[in-house]
Amino acid sequence: MAYTTFNRNEFDTFKQPMFFGEHVNVARYDQQKHKIFENLIEKQLSFFWRPEEVDLTNDRKDFLDLPDHEKHIFVSNLKYQTLLDSVQGRSPNVAFLPVVSLPELETWIETWSFSETIHSRSYTHIVRNIVPNPATIFDDITRNEHITRRAVSVTHYYDSFIELSNYYQQLGEGTHTVNGQAVEVNMHELKRRLYLTLVSVNVLEAIRFYVSFACSFAFAERAKMEGNAKIIKLIARDEALHLTGTQHMLQIIARGKDDADFAVIAEECKADVVRIFAEAAQQEKEWADYLFKDGSMIGLNKDILCQYVEYITNQRIAALGFDRIFEARSNPLPWINSWLNSDNVQVAPQESEISSYLVGALDSEVDTNDLGDFDL
Amino acid sequence: MSRPYPMSQPPESNHQDLSSSANDSFELDGNIEPDSGTGLPPFELEPPPATSDSSAQQVELYLPERDPEQPEQTPQLELEGMAPPVFAITLDDGHQARFQYAANLLESLEAQQIDVHFQCREGYCGSCRAQLLSGEVHYANDPLAWLNEGEILLCCCIPRSDVKIKL
Numbered sequence: 001m002a003y004t005t006f007n008r009n010e011f012d013t014f015k016q017p018m019f020f021g022e023h024v025n026v027a028r029y030d031q032q033k034h035k036i037f038e039n040l041i042e043k044q045l046s047f048f049w050r051p052e053e054v055d056l057t058n059d060r061k062d063f064l065d066l067p068d069h070e071k072h073i074f075v076s077n078l079k080y081q082t083l084l085d086s087v088q089g090r091s092p093n094v095a096f097l098p099v100v101s102l103p104e105l106e107t108w109i110e111t112w113s114f115s116e117t118i119h120s121r122s123y124t125h126i127v128r129n130i131v132p133n134p135a136t137i138f139d140d141i142t143r144n145e146h147i148t149r150r151a152v153s154v155t156h157y158y159d160s161f162i163e164l165s166n167y168y169q170q171l172g173e174g175t176h177t178v179n180g181q182a183v184e185v186n187m188h189e190l191k192r193r194l195y196l197t198l199v200s201v202n203v204l205e206a207i208r209f210y211v212s213f214a215c216s217f218a219f220a221e222r223a224k225m226e227g228n229a230k231i232i233k234l235i236a237r238d239e240a241l242h243l244t245g246t247q248h249m250l251q252i253i254a255r256g257k258d259d260a261d262f263a264v265i266a267e268e269c270k271a272d273v274v275r276i277f278a279e280a281a282q283q284e285k286e287w288a289d290y291l292f293k294d295g296s297m298i299g300l301n302k303d304i305l306c307q308y309v310e311y312i313t314n315q316r317i318a319a320l321g322f323d324r325i326f327e328a329r330s331n332p333l334p335w336i337n338s339w340l341n342s343d344n345v346q347v348a349p350q351e352s353e354i355s356s357y358l359v360g361a362l363d364s365e366v367d368t369n370d371l372g373d374f375d376l
Numbered sequence: 377m378s379r380p381y382p383m384s385q386p387p388e389s390n391h392q393d394l395s396s397s398a399n400d401s402f403e404l405d406g407n408i409e410p411d412s413g414t415g416l417p418p419f420e421l422e423p424p425p426a427t428s429d430s431s432a433q434q435v436e437l438y439l440p441e442r443d444p445e446q447p448e449q450t451p452q453l454e455l456e457g458m459a460p461p462v463f464a465i466t467l468d469d470g471h472q473a474r475f476q477y478a479a480n481l482l483e484s485l486e487a488q489q490i491d492v493h494f495q496c497r498e499g500y501c502g503s504c505r506a507q508l509l510s511g512e513v514h515y516a517n518d519p520l521a522w523l524n525e526g527e528i529l530l531c532c533c534i535p536r537s538d539v540k541i542k543l
């Protein structure tokens with residue numbers, strides 16, 4: 001079905017599914033089929049922050065003093081985070097917007113992606129502050145085979161859905177010949193790929209990112225790279241909301257709450273879901289191997305990080321109503337909770353405060369002397 | 377002031393309010409006398425010993441310095457002429473706790489040294505998801521996180537009856 005930027009059809013929004021119904025037209029939020037997405041938008045907007053407000057001057061000194069193997073851990077982790085947010089800053093828009101059917105969901109997707117662009121800009125802020133030439137770090141993201149291997153696994157489901165969805169928008173359902181190749185487009189396969197894409201997004205934001213957060217915070221636990229950790233705290237707050245948004249989409253689909261066919265597809269995909277989670281966990285463990293190839297750091301090594309991968313994978317798959325994949329164990333990094341919580345800054349005995357991110361907070365006290373002879 | 381606590385080292389004593397003074401005063405809360413005006417029978421449950429291992433001390437370091445189960449420190453609505461009701465919290469592993477003054481179940485359990493997962497502490501991340509095996513809870517605001525049947529978010533609900541919970 002060809003995409004239109006303003007659908008002229010009249011239809012009942014409450015009868016629309018989240019995806020593959022009518023194209024959206026009026027961006028109106030007075031009637032909402034799934035109010036949760038409006039609530040997520042409001043929350044995300046209240047989180048707004050700007051990376052430049054976090055001071056990183058101490059991080060530069062800290063970074064120079066790190067031993068080489070810890071520099072490798074820090075920089076590789078940062079490259080991985082940059083890759084993940086590069087993907088997340090564009091892909092939800094490119095993949096989901098052309099097929100979305102509810103205005104509140106459309107706006108959630110845009111708001112979600114926008115917050116990812118803040119994350120991306122914050123990596124440039126960090127890199128500029130720790131090395132003289134940012135290109136040495138950014139250029140390596142497309143060259144280093146360990147990173148590019150990660151890129152393949154995080155983009156695979158997005159790309160395969162977008163490819164088929166493009167054919168669908170141009171040619172509709174049916175068997176088509178494109179450049180001499182037969183292309184089969186049907187709604188079942190479109191929905192299957194969309195569902196698996198959502199699962200892989202959830203894995204990206206709820207597992208892969210959390211593994212990277214653990215590395216960032218492990219430095220800060222030793223009072224190193226604390227400015228970086230402040231930025232990562234703000235990113236983690238956003239990601240907690242994103243993963244909740246995706247869990248809602250997956251669960252609304254799986255429970256047939258707006259599209260009965262889609263629920264059947266979710267049921268068929270159960271084994272794929274488990275496989276995607278298990279593969280991601282395996283890839284994260286291999287990545288841990290690369291991070292710690294030259295040595296561990298105080299408080300974090302390959303084994304502990306791998307245990308954390310299993311722990312967080314269990315948590316996330318259980319949230320979707322699946323059985324845990326790994327043997328249940330408690331959080332091997334209990335200190336991470338307090339770092340992940342962004343509201344503990346006032347009570348945390350930290351050297352520097354993070355109050356600068358309270359962009360919306362105004363000083364409402366006005367000294368009448370300031371008004372001078374201004375007559376009201 | 378510097379904050380370089382290595383993970384393996386216990387926090388310095390001046391940050392350990394929860395384990396010293398706050399714990400002493402917690403005893404007040406744990407021994408409600410029948411004549412204390414609650415009109416309730418003496419409460420038998422004793423807070424269990426700490427379940428957290430020493431590596432979790434970092435987490436406690438960041439918790440609010442007040443003790444959420446202490447009435448003076450908890451900004452709950454005054455109930456005219458009566459203390460807030462006491463509800464028993466039973467965990468599936470047999471641990472027992474009590475809820476009376478805390479702002480939510482998460483704070484109450486933490487004040488009684490029971491480790492609970494958390495991140496946002498305001499209902500949007502889902503980290504504190506637990507199963508409600510029996511009893512009823514109340515949310516002041518609808519939480520944002522997804523909840524499956526029978527699940528609750530400890531960080532933003534209070535019990536309305538005795539509850540049995542699986543963490």
Ligand code: FES
Nearest residue numbers: 497499502504531
């Ligand atoms: S701690 Fe985030 S939902 Fe309870």
Ligand SMILES: [Fe+2]
Nearest residue numbers: 085088116119
């Ligand atoms: Fe992000």
Ligand SMILES: [Fe+2]
Nearest residue numbers: 088205239242
């Ligand atoms: Fe995200």
